[in-house]
Amino acid sequence: MKDIVLSIQGLTKRYGSITAVSNLDLDIERGSVFGILGPNGSGKTTTLGVLLDVTRADSGSFSWFGGLPEKTQRKRIGAILEVPLFYPYLTGRQNLQLVAKIKELPGDDVDEALKTVDLYERKDSKFRTYSLGMKQRLAVASTLIGKPEVLILDEPTNGLDPNGIVEIRNIILNVAAQGVTIILASHILDEVQKTCTHVAVLEKGKKLYSGSVQEVLNDAHWVELAAENMASLHLELKNAGFAENIQEEGDKYIIKLGSAMSQAELNRHFFSKGIVLTHLAHRKKSLEKYFLELLDKS
Amino acid sequence: MMKLLQIELRKILPYKMFWVMCGIYLLSLLFFSWGLPSLIDYFTMKSDVPEIKLITKFLYNFPDIWQNLSWAASLRFFIKIFIGIIMIILVTNEYSYLTVRHNIFNGLSRTDFLMSKVYVAGMLSLAATLLIFLTGTTLGLFYSSTITAHAFFGKMIFLFGYFIEMLAFLLFSTMIGILVKRTGFAIGLLFVYPILELIIQQKIPESIQPFLPLNAINHVLRTPNTSLIQFRSPEFNVELQTGLHAQDVLVTLLYAAVFVFISLWVIRKRDL
Numbered sequence: 158m159k160d161i162v163l164s165i166q167g168l169t170k171r172y173g174s175i176t177a178v179s180n181l182d183l184d185i186e187r188g189s190v191f192g193i194l195g196p197n198g199s200g201k202t203t204t205l206g207v208l209l210d211v212t213r214a215d216s217g218s219f220s221w222f223g224g225l226p227e228k229t230q231r232k233r234i235g236a237i238l239e240v241p242l243f244y245p246y247l248t249g250r251q252n253l254q255l256v257a258k259i260k261e262l263p264g265d266d267v268d269e270a271l272k273t274v275d276l277y278e279r280k281d282s283k284f285r286t287y288s289l290g291m292k293q294r295l296a297v298a299s300t301l302i303g304k305p306e307v308l309i310l311d312e313p314t315n316g317l318d319p320n321g322i323v324e325i326r327n328i329i330l331n332v333a334a335q336g337v338t339i340i341l342a343s344h345i346l347d348e349v350q351k352t353c354t355h356v357a358v359l360e361k362g363k364k365l366y367s368g369s370v371q372e373v374l375n376d377a378h379w380v381e382l383a384a385e386n387m388a389s390l391h392l393e394l395k396n397a398g399f400a401e402n403i404q405e406e407g408d409k410y411i412i413k414l415g416s417a418m419s420q421a422e423l424n425r426h427f428f429s430k431g432i433v434l435t436h437l438a439h440r441k442k443s444l445e446k447y448f449l450e451l452l453d454k455s
Numbered sequence: 456m457m458k459l460l461q462i463e464l465r466k467i468l469p470y471k472m473f474w475v476m477c478g479i480y481l482l483s484l485l486f487f488s489w490g491l492p493s494l495i496d497y498f499t500m501k502s503d504v505p506e507i508k509l510i511t512k513f514l515y516n517f518p519d520i521w522q523n524l525s526w527a528a529s530l531r532f533f534i535k536i537f538i539g540i541i542m543i544i545l546v547t548n549e550y551s552y553l554t555v556r557h558n559i560f561n562g563l564s565r566t567d568f569l570m571s572k573v574y575v576a577g578m579l580s581l582a583a584t585l586l587i588f589l590t591g592t593t594l595g596l597f598y599s600s601t602i603t604a605h606a607f608f609g610k611m612i613f614l615f616g617y618f619i620e621m622l623a624f625l626l627f628s629t630m631i632g633i634l635v636k637r638t639g640f641a642i643g644l645l646f647v648y649p650i651l652e653l654i655i656q657q658k659i660p661e662s663i664q665p666f667l668p669l670n671a672i673n674h675v676l677r678t679p680n681t682s683l684i685q686f687r688s689p690e691f692n693v694e695l696q697t698g699l700h701a702q703d704v705l706v707t708l709l710y711a712a713v714f715v716f717i718s719l720w721v722i723r724k725r726d727l
Contacts, residue, residue: 209560212726232562242557244548246470255465259561261458299561309560 160187161223162307162338163208168217170203170362177203179362181217185340185355187306190333192353192370193342194448200362201342202239205311209236222306232260235300236309241292245285249276249295252284253302262303270298273328289316297325301332308332311342326352346448358451365451373447378417383409383436384427393430409436459571460578462563466545467575473541480537481586487534488524488590492598515598518609522696523679524591525617528583529624531649531673538583538621539628543641546572546632555727565723569633573715576625584618616675616699623672623707626714633718672710675703 161184168181178200185191193201206212208219210227221230243252250267257264271277274294279287287295293316300308310329314322329352333339343349349356350370357367366373384390387408394400394412402413420437427434467473492514514523529535549555549568558568591614596602628645635641652669659667665674677696 206556206726209556210565211556211559213724228562228564228567231560234560236560238556238560240553242553244466244470244552244554246472247466251465251469255462256557256561258458258462258465259558259563261562 159184161185162187163219163221163340165204165208165219166217168204168207168219169215170200170207170212171215177362178207178214181359181362181364183357183364183367185338187338188336189355190329190339190341190353192349192356193340193359194344194346194349194356195342195359196344196452198361199344199359201344201359202311203362204359205236205238205309205340205342209234209238209309211238232303233305234307234309235302235305236311237296237300237313238309238311240315241296243284243292243295243299246283248281248283249287249291249298250280252295253299256299257302260303264302266302266304270301273301274298275324290318290321293317294321294325297328301328305337307338307340309340312344313341314343314345314348322348358448360452378414379440380412380414380418380420380423381406381409381436381438381440382412382423382427382434384432384434386432390427390432390434393427393432397426411440456570456574459563459567460574463571463575463578472544476537476541476544480534480541483534483537484528484586484590487527488594515594517595517599517601517603517606518611519680520591520595520599521610522613522676524587524594525613526676526679528587529617529620529673529676531669535621535624536645538579539624539645540642542576542579542625542628543632543645544638545575546629547636547638547641550632550636551638559727565727566719569715569719569722572629572633572718573626576622576629579625580618580621583621584614587617588614612699613676616704619704619707619711620672620675623711623714626711626718627668627672630714630718633721666706668710672707675699675707677703 163183163185165181165183168178169176170178181200181204193204195201203212207214208221209231222233225233244255247255249271253267253270254264257267268277268280271280274297276291276294276298279291284292284295293313297310297313300310308329313329314325317325326348329339329341333352339352341349341353353370355368356370356373358365382390382394387410390410391403394403394410399414399416399418400412401415404411420439424434424437495514513519527533549558555568559565563571595607599606631644631648632641635644649669652667656664656667656670664670680695680697
């Protein structure tokens with residue numbers, strides 16, 4: 158039995174004539190890093206808003222932790238929604254202490270959270286004096302208070318410089334390694350590819366795909382091959398019949414298999430024909446390519 | 456309740472704007488309460504009516520001072536409006552900073568969120584009442600001709616009336632803040648609505664007039680009173696209030712409940 162942290166059924170939200178989220182079903186397992194991927198305006202933030210009770214859904218339902226009362230649920234969740242939301246006249250530290258108070262926590266880990274995001278030095282400066290990157294980092298810090306079971310991060314690297322992006326990504330991976338479930342909304346494919354274990358692709362409020370990132374990336378049907386004798390390799394590829402499509406790319410062949418074959422099977426086959434392979438690899442499809450394919454189809 | 460109040464205090468106490476507004480209120484309260492006798496003196500120097508000269512003597516007499524001070528401080532177009540503005544800012548800030556979302560997704564329920572503002576309204580009303588008490592005490596000790604415990608505590612029920620009026624007014628301000636969301640518009644409405652109500656009043660039957668929201672919540676403290684005016688009242692033909700009426704208090708509290716209910720309904724229904 159899988160441990161489902163969040164289950165969404167038939168969620169729909171309309172803004173006038175626009176359907177922002179359309180009949181969305183989603184199950185998120187405990188411990189996964191779940192990416193919600195989609196272009197701007199695909200319904201990511203709306204979906205997260207509904208999950209956090211900031212936005213009211215028109216129909217459908219969702220349940221956290223198998224259906225706890227709503228207030229208790231959200232105290233076990235750390236969240237960033239779209240932009241960092243804090244009181245501009247309070248200091249970074251005061252803001253985090255307020256978050257702790259709302260969550261009914263002692264707030265003894267506020268300083269630690271500030272150190273984690275490298276804001277400890279500026280803890281007593283008012284939030285309004287922070288740069289965009291610092292604001293974003295404070296938002297990440299606020300999600301860490303009280304060690305929540307689930308983190309909801311909506312575009313957490315928005316407005317950060319490349320260094321900041323890497324830092325935040327490392328924080329996310331660290332937290333994920335401690336078994337925290339993370340729901341990460343992003344329009345940046347690279348971010349999802351580098352941090353997530355599972356992904357759902359949204360477009361215009363509809364779910365186009367949902368599954369593990371590995372499944373998407375490892376498409377066993379594309380293989381790269383090279384041999385000492387390229388001519389005999391080419392000949393054998395033509396004769397063997399398992400290659401649907403053969404392309405030459407630089408010093409190797411890219412073939413598309415009719416049905417999936419493991420590397421061992423392929424290697425054994427060519428060796429038995431007296432062909433020694435110098436290169437054999439399943440081609441990793443980038444998430445980007447997959448994403449664009451999905452969007453094309455829709 | 457204490458938890459929600461503590462959360463609100465964390466938001467309010469470090470907020471400079473709040474203290475500036477409180478300062479403005481305090482100054483205007485002191486200005487009118489201490490300045491009024493001098494103002495009356497100034498005018499009475501030119502007046503020949505002996506009764507007016509006596510007003511200063513009676514205005515701040517214990518126990519009438521409680522009624523007079525509370526009545527003046529709760530006039531709808533007077534200094535009370537500053538506290539209404541403070542309340543509106545505290546509510547609309549949550550919308551302009553979008554911190555209402557922050558409060559909700561960190562674990563407050565929508566009802567919690569509204570109740571925390573209701574407690575703030577209660578706290579501000581209490582503070583305002585305390586301020587009137589302190590002002591009244593010092594003014595009375597300075598001006599009153601009779602200073603006895605009996606005179607001091609008599610009519611103190613009017614402070615309770617002031618508290619009720621203030622609470623209803625601040626809950627009204629809270630409702631405006633939640634309905635309008637934008638600080639500027641909400642404050643504008645706080646100024647425009649009383650005028651609007653005066654216009655509406657002209658167009659409806661006299662029997663309903665007292666039940667318009669602001670009329671109703673300004674009816675607990677109806678008139679000032681001094682022994683002098685009371686003495687002259689048959690001639691002036693003005694009926695002066697000598698105590699609070701249970702019905703006024705109930706209607707005001709009912710209105711306060713309606714304001715809270717409307718705010719709650721809106722906040723629960725709307726996207727934040």
